[in-house]
Amino acid sequence: MxxxxxxxxxxxxxxxxxxxxxxxxxxxxxxxxxxxxxxxxxxxxxxxxxxxxxxxxxxxxxxxxxxxxxxxxxxxxxxxxxMSPPRVYDTDLLHNSLKGAGTDDKILIEILASRTPEQLKEIIKIYKKEHGSKLEKDIMGDTSGHYQRMFVILLQAEREQGVDESRVEKDAKELFAAGEKKKGGTDEEKFVNILGNRSIEHLMEVFEAYKKIAGCDIEESIRGEFTGNLEALLLAVVKCVRSVPGYFAYSLRESMRRAGTDDESLIRIMISRSEEDMLDIRAHYKKMYGESLHRTIQDDTDGDYGKALLYLCGGDD
Structure with a gap:
């Protein structure tokens, strides 16, 4: 590769x-x-x-x-x-977002939805060693309901393997029945189980089948059916299933295109993806927004801080 x-x-x-x-x-x-x-x-x-x-x-x-x-x-x-090794950096971010009053859900969602199973297993190990407690236990103490359940499933880092052709259509229909079609509330459990456990390849096919049945993308249904943190987490999982670099291109855009830049998110993503997939993120960014990531960073930041971000970005597309 x-x-x-x-x-x-x-x-x-x-x-x-x-x-x-x-x-x-x-x-x-x-x-x-x-x-x-x-x-x-x-x-x-x-x-x-x-x-x-x-x-x-x-x-x-x-x-x-x-x-x-x-x-x-x-x-x-x-x-x-x-200066922090990548997984130590992730672990410190998670620990800081869980300790003290209030939880920084944005960081929890971003890291747990986007890291590979191997990376998650390493994070769990380092977390225990550095902070003397279990990541799962700390997340459970700070979250509840189906939002908590989805995190617990993601932390197992054990998605099923391969595509089960006989189940693609069934999963798509079940998701449709659990959301769009269901009268009187959404069956959150169904969404959490299917999106949390099936393999990436399998889910890609489920999303295709879903679109045919529902007449819209699954993201649209999630936005219509869910709110708050659970909505944000499910959307992040779906985006990462489709494309992790696409998810980060979107997140970078969000961090810069509002009134006032979300520098925390900008720094976090540029650092954690600079040795992973920044070239792919740049390509997605250009395709999605019609301008280069380099240009957006240039317009949105200044001084040595801006210069450092541009170095991490690499070239201008």
Whole structure:
């Protein structure tokens, strides 16, 4: 499989050299932000970990602590997040969105709907190790009803395999009967079970069959039948079944095209997809919105923060 990230391992990589350049950029009066972001946004995460170790060894200091004390605002948030290994980053996001008053449902939905089964299993392991409690238990403590049930199913990371041709039509009809056709409320359980358990390939066929029966896309039915967090979660699951890069193209658009940019979401997505599928996200974005992601970021952000995001985006389509 060809590599679909926009940030690739830097070819002539030298951890010690990068560590020295970063130290020099941060020492003395004022910080050379440009140099800091140029290095850290053009190295892979693995290389950043090596720089962190080399920095400690050569200068006896913690690179992340130094970055925090030298940078500020959104640039600091972005650069510090870049220094976390990907699944540790996911785990910290989940933990922060669950602790304290109120839950950040947006983050829970985004991560649990979009990560691969292998990634989810790793997240669960790291969560237990780092935070001393079970992710499932913490999510159950913060959610309820069918919304909670859908998360629990997704956390099992055990979708069925392959397409069961004999069940495609049946699933589509059951979804239709559970929603659009049902008088007096929706059968949420049906949606949760089918969307949570069937394989991606199977669901793609179910969505086709559904459209023929209902005369509309399943997303439209979900919007009509559900509200609030459960609606948001089911829509995210459906979008990710259709295309994970398509889902993130949509989420990036949402983060920038409102009054006031949702920088938290923008930073989170650009970082977590930069070594996964940013090239595909860019292609989807261009196709869906008729302009390049690069251009939208350029119009919506500024300064070193904007520049760092553009580095993560890679080229302009």
């Amino acid at each position: 060809d590599y679909r990230g926009s940030v690739k391992p830097f070819v002539h990589f030298n951890a010690k050299q990068d560590a020295d350049i970063l130290r020099k950029a941060m020492k003395g009066i004022g910080t050379d932000e440009d140099m800091v972001l140029k290095i850290l946004t053009t190295r892979s995460n693995e290389q950043r970990q090596a720089i962190k170790a080399a920095y400690k060894k050569a200068h006896g200091k913690d690179l992340v602590k130094d970055l925090k004390s030298e940078l500020g605002g959104k640039l600091e948030e972005l650069i510090v997040a870049l």
